Each structure stands twice: as structure tokens, then as C-alpha cells.
Amino acid sequence: MNIHSGPLKQALLGLIPNLRAFAVSLCGDVERADDLVQETLLKAWNHLESFQEGTNLRAWLFTILRNTYFSDCRRRRREVEDREGKKAAELAIHPGQQGHLDMQDFRRALNLLPPDQREALVLVGAAGFSYEEAASVSGCAVGTIKSRVNRARTKLTEMLGVNTPREFGPDSSTEAIVARTAGGTRLP
Amino acid sequence: MNGKNGFPGPAGPGEAEIKGDGGGRRRVRPAAGKRYAECADADTEMENRPDMQRAPRHDSQAPGMIDRSLQAQLGRQLRAIFEGIEEEPVPERFVRLLEALEAREKQR
Numbered sequence: 001m002n003i004h005s006g007p008l009k010q011a012l013l014g015l016i017p018n019l020r021a022f023a024v025s026l027c028g029d030v031e032r033a034d035d036l037v038q039e040t041l042l043k044a045w046n047h048l049e050s051f052q053e054g055t056n057l058r059a060w061l062f063t064i065l066r067n068t069y070f071s072d073c074r075r076r077r078r079e080v081e082d083r084e085g086k087k088a089a090e091l092a093i094h095p096g097q098q099g100h101l102d103m104q105d106f107r108r109a110l111n112l113l114p115p116d117q118r119e120a121l122v123l124v125g126a127a128g129f130s131y132e133e134a135a136s137v138s139g140c141a142v143g144t145i146k147s148r149v150n151r152a153r154t155k156l157t158e159m160l161g162v163n164t165p166r167e168f169g170p171d172s173s174t175e176a177i178v179a180r181t182a183g184g185t186r187l188p
Numbered sequence: 189m190n191g192k193n194g195f196p197g198p199a200g201p202g203e204a205e206i207k208g209d210g211g212g213r214r215r216v217r218p219a220a221g222k223r224y225a226e227c228a229d230a231d232t233e234m235e236n237r238p239d240m241q242r243a244p245r246h247d248s249q250a251p252g253m254i255d256r257s258l259q260a261q262l263g264r265q266l267r268a269i270f271e272g273i274e275e276e277p278v279p280e281r282f283v284r285l286l287e288a289l290e291a292r293e294k295q296r
Binding site for chain 2: 006009012013016017018020021022024025034037038041042045103106107110121122125126127153156157160
């Protein structure tokens with residue numbers, strides 16, 4: 001082991017808030033996020049020999065976490081696709097429905113992004129990684145990260161309909177009608 | 189949990205582009221022309237439905253060209269979510285986990 005367990009424990013403890021923030025942003029579910037963090041900590045501890053001392057511990061942990069998340073996603077792919085399909089129909093946010101940028105709407109829209117785009121956006125836009133670091137965490141080219149971030153932003157804008165901000169959103173009864181309408185107009 | 193689920197939003201050109209690309213790992217892309225044709229139909233359908241006409245069209249804005257202040261707004265919300273979680277105290281389960289791992293290490 002390169003690092004003594006004491007300092008390692010402290011370093012890991014210090015990075016847990018950051019890891020949790022990444023995990024929640026990635027999967028949109030606090031419980032699942034904490035399971036991901038737990039698995040990440042265990043894997044990191046047990047595979048410390050594969051960490052190169054002097055490199056970025058945070059990036060290494062983020063890589064473990066996102067790999068765990070995506071292999072988990074592949075494993076539950078069918079189940080997730082069914083569930084997310086329904087969720088998308090129920091929760092889709094129609095452009096122009098609301099002028100103000102509601103935090104709840106933003107969360108929903110973020111969760112509806114394709115996971116690879118959401119990951120790129122969170123790494124670059126919230127976790128403070130450079131495009132290069134994000135590419136190394138995600139195991140893809142820098143150009144891929146850039147295009148995922150762009151697509152994520154475009155998609156969020158479309159979903160939230162913030163191209164034409166209005167001062168007031170519709171009242172809740174209107175929203176309910178709009179939500180029902182949205183459920184019945186899925187694209188082919 | 190990917191772009192293939194199809195969001196029931198309006199089908200502008202940007203949407204079509206994203207749908208074609210959003211499939212994640214599998215890079216089997218359908219012919220782009222076909223996608224656009226389908227979306228054009230969807231547009232026509234929506235124009236004929238009075239309840240859908242509230243949806244603004246983004247045709248005048250090229251996909252990918254998002255206003256800077258808007259991007260800043262989205263960025264602030266994203267960071268607000270992220271930082272909100274960061275500020276939460278470390279759950280006890282992780283403290284216990286790391287203590288257990290450390291104790292196991294010392295026994296060796």
C-alpha cells in the first residue's frame with residue numbers, strides 16, 4: 001500500500017462530500033448515490049495499489065464511481081429503460097410552460113438527460129474538472145466531452161423552454177392539464 | 189435511461205439531432221434523413237393540435253447556439269444542486285465504513 005491507512009482514511013473522508021454530490025447529480029437519487037459512494041470507497045481501499053501516488057485522488061475516485069454507475073446501468077438496462085420511459089412521459093417539461101426557472105424542473109430535466117451527457121455536464125459544469133480531466137474520468141476523447149456538454153446544454157434549454165422566458169408561470173391547475181396533455185403526445 | 193426513450197417535447201431540428209446521438213454506447217445511427225422526416229411529420233401533427241401550439245418553436249435559433257446568460261443560469265442551478273449536497277454532513281455510515289477498513293488494515 002502506497003499510502004498509510006490513516007492519511008488515506010482522512011483523504012477519503014475529505015472527498016466524500018464531493019463524491020456524494022457527483023453521485024447524486026449523476027443518478028438523481030440520494031439512496032442510490034450513497035450506495036455508489038460506499039462501493040467506490042470499498043473499491044478504492046481494496047485497489048489502492050492501482051492508484052498512482054502523486055496523481056489526482058479525486059479524479060481517480062470519480063472514475064471508480066462513474067464506472068460503477070455505468071456498469072450498474074448496463075446491468076439494469078432493461079428495467080431502467082422501461083421505468084425511465086414512463087417517467088419521461090409523466091415528467092416531461094414543456095417549453096414555455098413556465099417562465100421562471102424552477103429548481104424542481106431543473107432537477108427533472110437533468111435526470112432526463114442521457115447519462116453520458118449528464119455526466120459530462122456535471123463534471124465540467126459543477127465539479128470543476130477541465131475538459132481534459134473530465135475526458136480522462138469518463139475514458140473518452142476531449143472532443144466527445146465537449147460535444148456531450150453542448151448537447152446537454154441544448155437539451156436542457158429545450159426541456160426547460162427557457163428560450164422565451166415569461167414573467168409568470170401558469171397556475172397549478174393549468175400545469176396539471178399540460179402534464180396530462182404531455183403524457184399523450186409522445187413522438188413516434 | 190438514454191436518449192432513445194424519446195422525450196415528448198416538440199420536435200425541432202435540435203431535438204432530432206440529439207435523439208440521433210443520444211443512444212450512448214451503441215453507435216448504430218439511423219439514417220439522419222429518416223429521422224428528420226419523422227420529426228417533420230410530428231411538427232405538422234402538433235400544428236394541427238390547438239393544445240400543442242403553446243410550445244414555442246426554436247427554428248430561428250440554430251441548435252447549440254444558446255444565449256450566454258441562459259447558460260450561466262443553467263450553470264448556477266447545476267452548481268446549486270451540487271454544492272447543496274456537498275454542504276451536507278458526511279453520513280455516519282461512511283465514517284463507520286472507513287473506521288472498519290482502517291481497523292482491518294491495522295490487524296494485518
